[in-house]
Amino acid sequence: MKGTYYMIEAVVAIFLVVSIFLLLFLTPTKNPEIERANIKNDIYKALEILNSKGSLRNQTLNNDAAAIKSDLERFLPINIQLNVAIYNRTFNNLTAELTEQFTDIIGVSYYIAGDIGNYTPREIRVHAWGFE
Secondary structure, rough: HHHHHHHHHHHHHHHHHHHHHHHOOOOOOOOHHHHHHHHHHHHHHHHHHHHOOOHHHHHHOOHHHHHHHHHHOOOOOOOOOEEEEOOOOOOOEEEEOOOOOOOEEEEEEEEEEEEEOOOEEEEEEEEOOOOO
């Protein structure tokens, strides 16, 4: 009878050790910094794609931040909210004010030099939030 109790105790101990091992080492940990970096990368790649199509350059030179925002939203998850601002030396065009309910906001800057024969450098700043 004493051996049976030792056997049950050993099985329970092995079960607990294996369970703790599985919980600690096999469940992937979520790193919010990696998620933010991925979103920043997605925004930058989307801006590059829009620039390669030529639409970003035209929208930027026309100071159409709302059109840039709507184009960017197609590339990102639905829960991400955006604010797009176009800057040159004297002009700042914001589509919306940054909300204060989110404490975690990331920003991406993208620069456009202008068009052929028309050097008018602009900075596109994209702020994103809502991924907490």
